[in-house]
Amino acid sequence: MSKTKIVSVVMLVVWVSLAVFLVYSIKSSIDEAKRIERAEARIIEQLKMIREAEIAYMSVNGQYTSDWDKLLAFVDTGKFYLTEKSETIITLPYGKDSVVVDIDTLGTVPVMDSLFKASKWPRFNLATLPYVPGTEPPVKFDVWADKISKAGLFVNAIEVKNPRPVDPSRDEDSEYNTKKPLRFGSRTSVTTAGNWE
Template identity: 60%
Template sequence: MEKTKIISVVFLVIALGIAYYLGSSIYTSITETERIENMENRVINKLSMIREAQIAYQTVNGNYTSDWGKLKSFVDSGEFYLISKIEHIITLDYGADSVYVELDTLGTVSVKDSLFSAKKYPKFNLETLSKIPGTKDAEFGMWADEIEKGGVKVDVVEVWDTAPTNPARNEKNEARTRKPLRFGSRTNITTAGNWE
C-alpha cells in the first residue's frame, strides 16, 4: 500500500508540473501575440502619418521625397493653398458646350495644423516621425523616385519597417502581407499599405 501512495504522489507531482508548463506556454504565447499586435498597431499608425505627409509633400512639390529632413521641414513649415474653383459652362450657337474654369487663391493653411491636428493625432511629435515605435533609434526605411509606367514618368514612394517586432515578417516572404509593414511600392503607382 505504501508503494501505491508513493507512485500516486509522484504521478500527481508530474501531472501538476506538466499542467503548469502547458498553462505557462499558452499564457506566454497569448501575451506575446498581444504584444506583437499592439506594437504593429503603433507602427501602422506611424506609417499612416508618414503616408499623409508624403502625399501632401507630393501634392505641393510635384514629387515624393526620400529625405527625412525635407519631409519633417515640410510638415513643420509647409503650407497648402486654399483654392476656389468655379466652372462656367456656355452653350454655343451650334449646341456644343464650352467650359472655362475660374480659379481663385483664398489663402494658405499650415500642413502641420491641417494634417496633424491635436484632435486627430493627440500625441504627434514631429521629431520622432521617422522613428519606429518600440525601438531606441531604428528609423523607417524610405525610398522615393520616378519610374516609367506605360511610357509616362510617375513618382513612387515606399516606406517600410526596418525592425519588425513580429519575427514572422521578413523580406524573404513571398506574400506582400507577410513582409515587414510598409506602404507604397517601387514598381507600382500606389500608396496602399500591406496591412490594408
C-alpha cells in the same frame, strides 16, 4: 510507505508540474501575441501619419520625398494653398463652346494645422515621425521615393517600411504581402496602400 504510494506521489508531482508548464507556455505565447499586436498597431499608426505627410508633400511639390529633413520641414512650416475654381462657358459664333477656367488663390493653411490635428492624431510628434515606435536604439523607417515607368510614362512612387519587424514571422522574402514587414506603397506600382489594409 508502500511503493504504490511513492509512485502515486511522484506521478502527481510530475502531472502538476507538467500542467503548470503547459499553462505557463500557453499564457506566455498569448501574452507575446498581444504584445506584438499592440506594437504593430502603434507602428501602423505612425505609417499612416507618414503617408498623410507624403501625400501632402506630393500635392504641393509634385513628387514624393525620401529625405526626412525635407518632409519634417514641410510638415512644420509648409502651407496648402486654398483655391477657388470657376468655369465660364462662352458660346462661339460658329456653334462651338469655349471654356474659360479661373483659379483664384484665397489664402494658405499650415500643413501642421490641416493634417495633424490633436483630435485625429493624439500621439503625433513631429520629432519622432521618422522613427519606428518602441525600438531601442531608435531606428528610422526606410523611405524610398522615385519615378517608375508605367505604360511608357514616368510616374511618382513611394515605399515606406519598417526595417525591424516586431513580429519574427514577418519576412521580406515572404510570398504574401501581408507577411512582409509593415509598409505602405510599392517600388513597382503606383499605390499608397498599406500591407495591413
